[in-house]
Every structure is written in C-alpha cells, then in structure tokens.
Amino acid sequence: MPPGEPSRHENTSLTDTTSLADNTSLAETPSRAMRTTVPWERLGRLVSAAGSATLEVRTPLDGSVLGTVPRSVTADVAEAILLARAAQPAWAARTPRSRAAVMARFGRLVLDHRDEILDLTQLESGKSRLDAFEEVVDAARTASHYAHVAPDLLRPQRRPGAVPVLTRTVELRRPKGVVGVISPWNYPFTLAVSDAIPALLAGNAVVLKPDSRTPLTALYGVALLRAAGLPDDLLQVMVGPGAELGPALIEGIDHLMFTGSTATGREVARRCGERLIGLTAELGGKNPLIVLPDADLRRAASGAVRSAFANAGQLCIAAERIYVHRAVYDAFLTAFLAVVGRLRLGVGLDWRHDMGTLASPAQLERVTVQLHDAVARGATVLAGGHARPDLAPWYVEPTVLADVPSEATMACTETFGPVVSVQPVADLEEAIVRANDSEFGLSASVWTAAGRGEAVAGRLDVGAVTVNEGYSAAWASHAAPMGGWKASGLGRRHGVEGLLAFTESQTVATQRLLPLEPPPGRRGAALAFVTGMTPGIRLLDRFR
Secondary structure, three states, X not given: OOOOOOOOOOOOOOHHHHOOOOOOOOOOOHHHHHHHOOOHHHHHOOEOOOOOOEEEEEOOOOOOEEEEEEOOOHHHHHHHHHHHHHHHXXXXXXXXXXXXXXXXXXXXXXXXXXXXXXXXXXXXHOOOHHHHHHHHHHHHHHHHHHHHHHHHHHOOEEEOOOOOOOEEEEEEEEEOOEEEEEOOOOOXXXXXXXXXXXXXXXXXXXXXXXXXXXXXXXXXXXXXXXXXXXXXXXXEEOOOOHHHHHHHHHHHOOEEEEEOOHHHHHHHHHHHHHHOXXXXXXXXXXEEEEEOOOOOHHHHHHHHHHHHHHHHHOOOOOEEEEEEEHHHHHHHHHHHHHHHHHOOEOOOOOOOOOEOOOOOHHHHHHHHHHHHHHHHOOOEEEEOOOEOOOOXXXXXXXXXXXXXXOOOHHHHOOOOOOEEEEEEEOOHHHHHHHHHOOOEEOEEEEEOOHHHHHHHHOOOOOOEEEEOOOOHHHHOOOOOOEOOEEOXXXXXXXXXXXXXXXXXXXXXXXXXXXXXXXXXXXXXXXHHHHHHHHHHHHHHHHHO
C-alpha cells in the first residue's frame, strides 16, 4: 500500500462493537454496568484458541466477573506462530513508510477511542482514570514516534568500505521473523500494543500473550490495530497461563519482549539462551528517590506522592525508597504527608479518585505480608497501613513508613504496591550509596537544583533517572531508551534500540575494479601484494 493511501479499514467504526459507554453509573450499579456495556464476545474472537475452554475475567473494582474469553492451550501456540510466520513475508516486503502509515493511523484511533480505552482499562486493572489515561497517551505517542522515525532507521545505511572507492559497503536491517510479546497486568493496554508497535514496524509478525487477568484491553488494542490496516494474521493473540504457554512460545519465535518479575525473567532468559534467540526484558525494581537541600520541597513532596502511589504503586518504575537530606527531612516529611492525606481514595469510572485499587488478591497478600513484616521488625507507620475493603475488595491505603530495618523483606524486595519508606541521610554521598545498594537498577528520581541534577544522575546505577519529576519525564521521552541495569532487565524499549532490537543487521560489501587479495598461484604475488598494501594502510589511517 503506497504511503498515505487510505486503508480499507480506515473508515471502520468500533463504536458498534467495542464501545463501553452508556449512561449507567458504576458507583450506583456496578454489576449491571460491567455486565451490559462490554462486548466480550467480539473481542474474544481475536484469541487464538481452538478449544472450548474459557477464562473468567474479574474486575478489581468489586470482584465480580466481567466476562469470559477463550483459553489458549499449548497446541494453539504452534498454530498461532505458523499463521504469523506465513503472514510475515508479505508485510516485510512492504516499505517501511507503508508500515509506518498503519501505525500512524493506529495512534489516531487510540485518541479517537480514548474513553472506551479508559473504561476498559479501569474495569480490568482497577486503576484510577488518570492512571488509565497514561496508557492512552503512551500508546498514542509510541505509535506516532516510531511511525515518524522508523523509515529512516530501517533504510539501508552506507558504511565506510575496506578501500575507498573500490569497496561499497551497506548495512541492511532485516526483520527477525516472529516476535513474541509477553505483557503484564499492571499496564495492560500500553505494554501490550506499545511493545508490538516497533516489532511490527521492523517488518516482523507478532504473537502476543497478555496476562490472563487483563486480556480485554490488549484485545481492544489488537482490534484497533486491525482497524488501522494491520493484516489479520500478522498479530496473533493467546490467552492462558504463562507457565503453560510461555515455554511453547519461546520454542517457536525468533525474539522475545518480556515484562515481568526478575524471578520469571531469569527463567525466560535461560530458555531464550538455550535457543540463542534475542531477549528484551524489563524486570523488577526497588527504585530510589533522592531529595537534596536545594530542592523545591513543595514540588518534591507532590512529585514524590505521584511517583510512589501512581497505579497504587503497581509500577516497575515507581519510587519505593525515599532518601531525604537531613537538613530538610522534617520539612519535606511534613509536606509529603500533607499531600498523602489529601489523596482522594476510591474506585469508579470517573475522575474523582487519585488512587485506585490493587489488581488482585495476590497483590493484596504480597503487600500485606511485606507491610506486617516491616512493622514487626520495628518500622513506624506514618500514614495509611490498612486494607480498605469498604472501597474495593483488594484496596490498600497509601502507606508511608519510617525506620524500615535492613533485614525487613520490604527493604530490598520490590513491594509493587502503595507503600513507600522515607529515610533521612547525612549528605549526598550517603544518599548515592544507599540508592545504589540494591540488586535492582531500573529507575531513580532526583530532586535538586536543575544544574546539579544531571551530575547526581550520572552516579546512580540505574537505566533511567528523572530530575525534578517522579518518572514521567524519562518514560515519556520516547526517543530515548528505557530499561534496567543489574537484575532489572536486558535490552531497552523506546529509542533507537527499542526498534532495532527487533532486527538483524546484515552487511553487504561489493568490491569493484581491484580485488583485495593477490591472485593465487603466481610466484611473488603475495610479497608484492603485502609490499603494496602496507603504505596504503598507513595512508588510510592518516586520513581516516
């Protein structure tokens, strides 16, 4: 399809098949609203599943069943990969600009269907509407960014040849083939589609396995991609347990994009290593936030609250450890706790709440166990500390702790919930030592005078540092890479690396006029060749 040509799907309206809007207030009659406004059956048709088994999807808003989707089994994985692989050559044969046009249309469709995506994301994950909006913006901007830069990044690149004029060398970027994407439940829309976008733009097919708890938002994203003009078989979706489908997926694909825990990431890396296929993995974090004496404390307090409690703390790049210079510790803590106390708690498909709920009983148990362990070992609760089943079945108040001892599980293990510890430090050096004292290295936040922030950032052992912002500035800089050091991951999403990771580089060198080797079988030819080449090499080195 030539660049700019309208897709045959361009005028397809999703309103009749995937709109979630009606006049029912979830707060008034949650069960009826969730039963009657979501067309699960239409979305379920996108799942690669030959059998009759299904999975229930429950909403964290009240624990009721949203609906059911087909359940994929191991045999479906091979079939999905086969279909994707068959569709991939024709897609790869299209120009990068033609593929980019599809993604640009997808980005516009995301914004056009903003409210439906917000509703569905909230229903499946339990997050606040503002947190759901982050997913809409991120997916739209990812599509727009890569649609803009991919054609230039993927075009053949001239490289200096072995001998100027005589050697023409070109680097090509070839698609891997079939890319697997395993996406998590905490950002079910954007991490499903935004990781698929660069893989597809690079000319690959994709097999997507969203988390079993949140498949519907991922399926909605796939529906939008197809409405934007993506060939149907090119993107396959499987829904089922990761322990069952993951190994079968890895056995058949050519590269894997995985977002999840470090423990699972190690097993995934082992399996990918055995097959010698590429892996991009964003894993866990125990992210520090540092407040220095020259920081704007009111802004720092507000930013720290957002960084710690966005998505109820269920965010890989959320701040879980706050280190504050002793000179401003009391002032910061007073301001910080005041902002925490003003948070509007609750759930609902509206803009009234600042923090939503945990996504599952498993998350509630994880947070509760860590919280009780920390308090039993001497931690002090400065705010929150209680479950709130009156708000939602798995809701936990935003919780601030002080005096968390080093032996507490929470001190070194990712909590992934609305709990943050605050600790004074004597100076910058202590803050840096404590921030780096972790097996993780995903993200950090530094609050200080702007000119000083970059110098501090350069001493932190993490993949991304945001100065005078919680995490949004770094994450939303889509032209820059994002990923973890140490136990926080492999490779990068976003940036040039986030696209080229889904390609294989190929060097094509064409020699003209004179060969680079002496003719075989001639007496003295080798010596004459070496004698002539040596000064030529010196000359090349001089002018290179």
